Amino acid sequence: MRGLVLLAALVAAAAGTETFVGHQVLRIIPTSDEELQKVQELQDLEELQLDFWLAPRGLGHPVDVRVPFPSLQPLKAHLEANGVTYSIMIEDVQELLDQEQMEMLRGRRQMPVTTNTFNYASYHTLDEIYTFMDLLVAENPNLVSKLEIGRSTENRPLYVLKFSKGGTNRPAVWIDTGIHSREWVTQASGVWFAKQIVLDHENDEGLASVLDKMDIFLEIVTNPDGFAFTQTQNRMWRKTRSKQSGSACIGVDPNRNWDAGFGGSGASGNPCSETYHGPYANSEPEVKAIVDFVKNHGNIKAFVSIHSYSQLLLYPYGYTRTPVPDQKELHEVSAKAVAALSSLYGTNYKYGSIITTIYQASGGTIDWTYNQGIKYSFTFELRDTGRYGFLLPAKQIVPTAQETWLALKVIMLHARDHL
Amino acid sequence: DIDGVGHKYHLELELEDVLDKDSTVNCTAEVLYHLGNKNIAPDVQFTLEGELKNTDEADNVFYNRIKSLEKELVAENIPDNYGNVSPEMEPIHLLAWVASGYVIWQNSTENTKFQLAQIKHVKQVKRSDEYLEFDYKILLHEMLTQEIIPWQMTVLWHPQHGVEVTRDSRQPKQA
Numbered sequence: 130m131r132g133l134v135l136l137a138a139l140v141a142a143a144a145g146t147e148t149f150v151g152h153q154v155l156r157i158i159p160t161s162d163e164e165l166q167k168v169q170e171l172q173d174l175e176e177l178q179l180d181f182w183l184a185p186r187g188l189g190h191p192v193d194v195r196v197p198f199p200s201l202q203p204l205k206a207h208l209e210a211n212g213v214t215y216s217i218m219i220e221d222v223q224e225l226l227d228q229e230q231m232e233m234l235r236g237r238r239q240m241p242v243t244t245n246t247f248n249y250a251s252y253h254t255l256d257e258i259y260t261f262m263d264l265l266v267a268e269n270p271n272l273v274s275k276l277e278i279g280r281s282t283e284n285r286p287l288y289v290l291k292f293s294k295g296g297t298n299r300p301a302v303w304i305d306t307g308i309h310s311r312e313w314v315t316q317a318s319g320v321w322f323a324k325q326i327v328l329d330h331e332n333d334e335g336l337a338s339v340l341d342k343m344d345i346f347l348e349i350v351t352n353p354d355g356f357a358f359t360q361t362q363n364r365m366w367r368k369t370r371s372k373q374s375g376s377a378c379i380g381v382d383p384n385r386n387w388d389a390g391f392g393g394s395g396a397s398g399n400p401c402s403e404t405y406h407g408p409y410a411n412s413e414p415e416v417k418a419i420v421d422f423v424k425n426h427g428n429i430k431a432f433v434s435i436h437s438y439s440q441l442l443l444y445p446y447g448y449t450r451t452p453v454p455d456q457k458e459l460h461e462v463s464a465k466a467v468a469a470l471s472s473l474y475g476t477n478y479k480y481g482s483i484i485t486t487i488y489q490a491s492g493g494t495i496d497w498t499y500n501q502g503i504k505y506s507f508t509f510e511l512r513d514t515g516r517y518g519f520l521l522p523a524k525q526i527v528p529t530a531q532e533t534w535l536a537l538k539v540i541m542l543h544a545r546d547h548l
Numbered sequence: 549d550i551d552g553v554g555h556k557y558h559l560e561l562e563l564e565d566v567l568d569k570d571s572t573v574n575c576t577a578e579v580l581y582h583l584g585n586k587n588i589a590p591d592v593q594f595t596l597e598g599e600l601k602n603t604d605e606a607d608n609v610f611y612n613r614i615k616s617l618e619k620e621l622v623a624e625n626i627p628d629n630y631g632n633v634s635p636e637m638e639p640i641h642l643l644a645w646v647a648s649g650y651v652i653w654q655n656s657t658e659n660t661k662f663q664l665a666q667i668k669h670v671k672q673v674k675r676s677d678e679y680l681e682f683d684y685k686i687l688l689h690e691m692l693t694q695e696i697i698p699w700q701m702t703v704l705w706h707p708q709h710g711v712e713v714t715r716d717s718r719q720p721k722q723a
Contacts, residue, residue, distance in 0.1 A: 252630055362630045365665065365687065365696045382694075401721075403694035441690075489690050499592055515663035516566065522631030 149226060151198030151275055154182065154219035157208070158191050167211050167498075168192050177204060195222060195337025198232065207290035249321050249530075251523045252313055255285075255357050261320055262288060270328050279346075279418025282371040285353040287418045292326050292345040294408035302339070302431045302541050302548055305348040305419070308383050308494070309367045314511050314529055315523045319435070320531035322537070339541045341548065343430070344423075352383055352415055365519065369413050373400035381407035384417045390448025395489035407494045419494075419520060423501060431505035431544040432498040433537065438477045438518050439487070439510035441538065442467050445499040447483030447490035455504050456482070462505070462543050466536035473532040483508065497522040505544045509533060554583040555658060565601060566642075573598040581658050589654045607707040610639040612682055620672040621682075622670040622680070627666065640670055643711065644684055650713045652688070661691035663680070680705045697721070 159165035168185050171177070177200045183193035196204055208215055219225055239248040242255065244264050253261070264274045272292055293299065308317030326345060329336045339345070350356055354370035368380030368443045378401035385396035386411035392398070396406035411417045423429055444459040446452075453459065463480040470478055483490055487510070495506035512521055512529045521529070550556055557579045562595040565571035577594035579721050614621060627633045631643050644667050652662040665687040681704050688697045700718035704712040 141570070194565060238664055246674060359629075360717075366691075397693075507709070517631050518665050520627045520629065520631040520666060 132303065136316055137258045147272060149222040150193075151201070152222040153194055153201060154195045154222060155197075156193050156218045157211075157215045159185065159188055162188070164213050166507045167208075167213050168201065168379050171204075172186060179204075182349070183511065184365075186414060192378045194216060195219075201546070204484045204499035222507050226232070235310050235372075237467065240241055241540060244324055244327070247320075247324070249317075249324065250527050251504075252317055252526070253320070254360060255350060255353055258316065258320060262290060262323070262349070265290070265327060266324055272327060273323075276346075278422045279414055280415070281352070281354045281415055282369055283354045283357075285357070286324070287348070287351070287353070287415060288416060289348045289422070290323055292330070292340065294330075294340045298426070298428055299342065299344045300428050300430045300544075301344040301346055301434070303346045303348075303378070303423070303429050304433045304435065304537065305494075306416075306435045307349060307356060308351040308434060309436055310352045310359045310369050311365050311519045312511075314526055316350055316356065317436045317523075317526045318511065318533060319347060319482040322534060323347055323349065323525065325530075333450065335538050335542050339538075339545050342545050344540070345541075346429075351419075354415075368405065369402050369415055371407075374406075376400035378405075381405055381413050383413055383416050384434075384494055385490065385492040386413050387420075387492050387494050387497035388408060389500055390446075390491040391495060393448055393491040395448055395484075395491035404490075409503055410492065420497075423503075429503050430548065431507075431540055432495060432503045433540060435509045435511065435533075437511040437521070438513055438515070440512060440514050441486055441508075441510040442470075442478055442480040443483045443486055443495075443508045443510070444480075445482065445493075445496045445506055447487075447493040448496050450484055453499060454484065458525070459505070460505075463507070465543075466507075469539045470532045470536040473535060474528055476532055505540060507540060511537070550580075552583065554581050556580045558669050563596075568601070571601055573600060590656055594651070604707065606639075611680065611707050616671065617672075620674055622669075623667075624669050625666065626670070640682070641667065643682065643703060643705060644670070644686060646686070646711050647701055647713050648686055648688065648694060648699075650711075651699060651701055651716050654716075659692055663691070665688045665689040670699075678706060679709070695721075 133499065134330055159376050165185060165188060171179060171194070172181065172184070178197050180195040181192070182195060186193045207217070212528045241262050241264065244261060247261055262275055266275050272294065274291045276289045276291055277286050278289050281287060300472070304322065307316035326336065330340055331337055352369060353470070354366060355366050358366045358370060368382050370380055372379060381397070385404050385406040391410040392406055392477055397404045399405060407413060411420055442463045444453070444463060461483070465480045467480050470476060479486060483493065495508050501508040511533060512525055556581045556591060559577045559579065561575045563573045563575050574597040575591060575594055576597070580591040582588045582590065621640070623637055623640065626637050645664055648664040656662065661667060667686050669685040673680050673683055681702065684701050684703060686699050686700055686701065690697060698721065699716060700719055701716040702714045704714055
């Protein structure tokens with residue numbers, strides 16, 4: 130008892146403050162009745178301002194106590210004098226709080242203020258990506274503009290960024306990412322591509338020469354309804370979110386909904402299937418918007434639709450084994466593009482026509498665009514090959530985007546050289 | 549093509565250690581897909597040309613860590629939606645990968661290509677013997693149909709006795 134009075138007096142002499150700087154959390158595991166009693170007595174000493182995170186329960190049960198800085202020395206001395214062993218669980222409570230605060234700010238999804246402070250190495254929400262687009266346009270009004278080409282089933286805007294150095298209806302390159310919403314590395318790469326075009330449009334010879342003659346159109350979130358759904362309800366959602374009459378199941382595979390071999394082998398007629406082609410071609414507003422855009426533009430020369438995963442570069446056809454007339458040229462361009470991609474990090478890609486390389490798929494995007502006369506129609510399947518699959522760690526976003534960009538430049542340059 | 553029996557494939561593979569890209573072993577294999585009956589797993593024969601790395605130390609560290617847990621291990625979403633796997637969960641992830649390999653083999657045909665997409669839930673089951681037992685609910689991704697298929701598997705493991713899947717069953721699809 131005398132020891133406790135002394136202890137209290139020492140602490141009273143060193144009054145505490147309100148922050149948690151220097152506070153520690155100690156863990157005591159009483160293994161004897163004596164120890165247990167000593168620990169229980171501490172609860173009565175209000176001057177120590179001890180904060181029990183785990184109150185004494187019995188022998189063998191840990192007791193966790195936050196100790197304000199001024200009480201530390203006296204308390205430890207007291208415990209040691211009484212043969213009570215303790216360990217330090219948290220060295221400095223304030224430090225931990227500061228760290229947590231930082232992570233919360235990061236995780237609390239604060240809107241980026243400029244595209245220079247935007248974190249390209251993490252996954253973002255739909256709102257953050259829309260904000261990014263507006264920022265990019267505001268920062269580069271002479272190069273970038275934003276077009277709305279339609280609305281999704283749930284009435285979300287379908288935005289396309291246009292990169293142009295001028296002219297009227299120049300021949301153009303189209304790139305889309307995120308048509309299958311669970312393929313998150315693609316939307317993330319699309320954001321990176323947008324920024325990269327802005328960064329490089331003058332100093333990178335290849336890109337500058339492309340933009341001298343051509344415009345680039347980039348649709349980053351091609352399936353916004355699906356994307357929102359992957360963030361809130363089901364990370365593995367692939368399709369659109371349209372209601373299907375006569376079925377409880379929702380959504381159409383937007384890469385089976387195009388008017389090329391529509392409804393044939395390589396797509397499903399079952400609304401509950403992941404490869405459901407939909408009630409008719411272009412039934413999905415997300416698809417129709419692009420179809421209308423391509424037809425109205427009339428001067429698109431290269432069309433690239435980006436997916437994940439499998440590490441493949443593919444050209445048409447998917448719906449039939451008949452090779453495209455330009456098979457040889459597309460194969461050569463693919464070889465070159467894949468070589469450029471691999472040169473950066475050694476990532477291995479295979480390439481070929483859809484049907485011979487991956488599987489038969491009807492109603493696919495690039496089969497339609499090719500049949501429209503867009504010779505350089507390609508699909509990418511980005512990283513990885515299955516270890517993480519759709520759940521690619523964020524630290525692979527930038528390397529994936531970087532290597533893919535090299536391949537995209539090969540395709541764009543080839544298109545520009547063959548206008 | 550083997551008339552009346554099925555299709556046989558002869559494969560030459562290079563196996564690469566997932567945890568050490570420079571460590572590779574060559575392998576030859578023969579896979580026979582049976583004609584007609586889709587309920588029989590393909591026959592697999594293989595020969596390793598070399599040795600697999602010894603993992604005794606890591607196995608024992610993991611084994612002892614789990615054995616000394618006060619409460620049975622429970623975890624969800626490995627990797628999480630952003631691809632993260634905490635270091636403590638990495639062996640649980642790898643174990644699921646190996647075990648799902650067995651499930652995939654048992655359910656493969658010439659027209660399937662399965663990958664483990666995610667562990668939705670894993671629960672350790674207390675045992676009185678020396679084995680570790682885990683009840684996994686996993687998601688398999690099938691390439692051709694692009695379906696995400698929930699699957700339950702009960703996995704036994706012991707450093708000296710290896711992996712065994714004692715029970716597995718396909719689960720109904722999420723709405």
